[in-house]
Amino acid sequence: MKCPFCGYAMxxxxxxxxxxxxxxxxRRRQCEKCERRFTTYEKIESMPIMVIKSNQTRETFDRDKxxxxxxxxxxxRHISLEQIEAMVSEIENQIYASxxxxxxxxxxxxxxxxxxxxxxxxSYIRFASVYKKFRDIDEFIxxxxxxxxxxxx
Numbered sequence: 001m002k003c004p005f006c007g008y009a010m011x012x013x014x015x016x017x018x019x020x021x022x023x024x025x026x027r028r029r030q031c032e033k034c035e036r037r038f039t040t041y042e043k044i045e046s047m048p049i050m051v052i053k054s055n056q057t058r059e060t061f062d063r064d065k066x067x068x069x070x071x072x073x074x075x076x077r078h079i080s081l082e083q084i085e086a087m088v089s090e091i092e093n094q095i096y097a098s099x100x101x102x103x104x105x106x107x108x109x110x111x112x113x114x115x116x117x118x119x120x121x122x123s124y125i126r127f128a129s130v131y132k133k134f135r136d137i138d139e140f141i142x143x144x145x146x147x148x149x150x151x152x153x
Contacts, residue, residue, distance in 0.1 A: 003031035050102045073127035
């Protein structure tokens with residue numbers, strides 16, 4: 001494993017443990033050259049899931065793309081990176097647990113919105129505005145009213 005700081009190819013494993021979901025191994029490493037520490041994750045390689053985009057093209061599921069979208073919607077909110085990582089892991093696990101070879105990008109968006117709605121309503125609205133392609137303020141208002149109705153039930 002190359003050191004992300006100096007690029008040296010040798011590191012030693014200081015600690016290994018399963019992640020909370022038991023689907024990967026977290027390894028704490030130390031570079032043998034610069035002695036800086038870093039964390040790696042090891043997971044079982046599985047068959048890629050293809051995402052069917054709205055224009056009917058297909059691409060492989062990209063966890064980082066999902067993470068970036070959620071990070072953008074949570075920008076300047078009181079949500080820790082650990083919470084966001086956990087949310088993305090749960091979404092990814094739900095997608096892989098379906099055991100389907102293909103999933104639409106709209107289904108992934110719906111799953112992500114459900115998680116965001118539970119964590120932070122502002123982040124949910126930000127994500128929904130991009131995902132649902134709100135055209136004007138009226139669409140925002142309708143979505144906000146839906147949230148308020150569900151909150152008061």
